Amino acid sequence: MQFKDFVALLGEEFEFDTAGIEENTTFADINFDEFDLIELVMSIEDKYRVEIDDDFLQHVQTIGEFAAYLKEKIE
Numbered sequence: 001m002q003f004k005d006f007v008a009l010l011g012e013e014f015e016f017d018t019a020g021i022e023e024n025t026t027f028a029d030i031n032f033d034e035f036d037l038i039e040l041v042m043s044i045e046d047k048y049r050v051e052i053d054d055d056f057l058q059h060v061q062t063i064g065e066f067a068a069y070l071k072e073k074i075e
Helices: 003-014 034-048 054-059 063-074
Strands: none
Touching: 003 034, 003 063, 034 063
């Protein structure tokens, strides 16, 4: 999954404008809390049939890190 595809997924799932989101944008920058992240993970796991590692979730900070992780898992 490319970065732009992940950003588009965020916009679709959470219905917000993704303009200005860059790879170094943090989840805090877009007002994501832990519940939003859990909802995102559940959606991704369902849609792409992958399992997101809990250790990764505890340490991920940026949108770019998450996109890179998904690219590795999905492709």
